[in-house]
Amino acid sequence: MSKSPRTINSQESFDALLAGSAFGQCSVLFIGNGIYQLLGGQRPEPLGVKNYALGFSALSDYDVNLIYCSKSQLQLLNMHISELIIPATQLTDYEINQLIVQHDKVLSF
Amino acid sequence: MKFAIVVHGAPYVDQASRSAYLFARSVIQEGHEIYRIFFYHDGVYNANLLSVPPQDEAHIESEWATLGREHHLDMVVCISSALRRGMLNKTESERYERDGVNINPIFTVSGLGQLVDAAIQADKLVTFGV
Numbered sequence: 001m002s003k004s005p006r007t008i009n010s011q012e013s014f015d016a017l018l019a020g021s022a023f024g025q026c027s028v029l030f031i032g033n034g035i036y037q038l039l040g041g042q043r044p045e046p047l048g049v050k051n052y053a054l055g056f057s058a059l060s061d062y063d064v065n066l067i068y069c070s071k072s073q074l075q076l077l078n079m080h081i082s083e084l085i086i087p088a089t090q091l092t093d094y095e096i097n098q099l100i101v102q103h104d105k106v107l108s109f
Numbered sequence: 110m111k112f113a114i115v116v117h118g119a120p121y122v123d124q125a126s127r128s129a130y131l132f133a134r135s136v137i138q139e140g141h142e143i144y145r146i147f148f149y150h151d152g153v154y155n156a157n158l159l160s161v162p163p164q165d166e167a168h169i170e171s172e173w174a175t176l177g178r179e180h181h182l183d184m185v186v187c188i189s190s191a192l193r194r195g196m197l198n199k200t201e202s203e204r205y206e207r208d209g210v211n212i213n214p215i216f217t218v219s220g221l222g223q224l225v226d227a228a229i230q231a232d233k234l235v236t237f238g239v
Contacts, residue, residue: 003239008150008193009117009150012149012150012187012189012190015189015221016149016225019221019222019224019225020228022225023222023225023226023229024225024229104229105228105229105234106234107224107228107234107236108236109117
């Protein structure tokens with residue numbers, strides 16, 4: 001997931017993640033502006049936009065427990081892991097590379 | 110080799126749709142199989158039946174339709190993305206009582222399950238679009 005939360009694409013990406021989890025094991029990786037999707041305290045309601053990020057807390061109900069984010073991006077954005085809505089494993093750029101290699105298919109959003 | 114192709118970009122807005130089309134054509138020319146082409150996000154606009162580009166410019170939507178027809182491709186448009194963006198086939202137009210149909214019938218309108226199925230069944234999945 002690489003886009004910021006206030007795009008419809010991010011909301012649709014989340015739908016794709018849920019769809020994927022119904023068929024098989026899915027990991028989700030947040031990189032670039034995608035990290036903002038995990039930021040706690042979002043209140044998009046005044047924009048008239050659905051707060052789909054509330055759904056992240058329910059990911060474990062969908063057996064999506066492999067949640068990763070980019071360590072370098074967290075640092076770049078001056079964010080701390082404790083500010084995220086859900087626990088995510090920080091990965092170095094090399095580990096991100098390895099994560100991708102370990103998976104059969106990668107859907108990019 | 111079996112390919113799944115995912116298109117996120119609308120025609121003309123950036124190069125994604127054009128690159129996806131050229132890639133799809135090359136996959137076929139090289140003798141490989143396209144398992145499915147799945148149009149998501151703004152990619153659903155590639156199924157537009159009503160676009161009228163200038164005569165001296167390429168007509169991307171029409172090129173997709175021709176490719177699909179000639180090679181009997183499974184080209185799927187995501188129903189939730191399409192509805193949200195006002196892209197409707199006959200069934201959805203009737204269901205939601207809208208005054209028009211703008212999805213080329215060569216495209217199937219279906220759900221995200223088709224995307225996931227394509228990801229599982231194909232040897233390689235390639236995504237075009239930011």
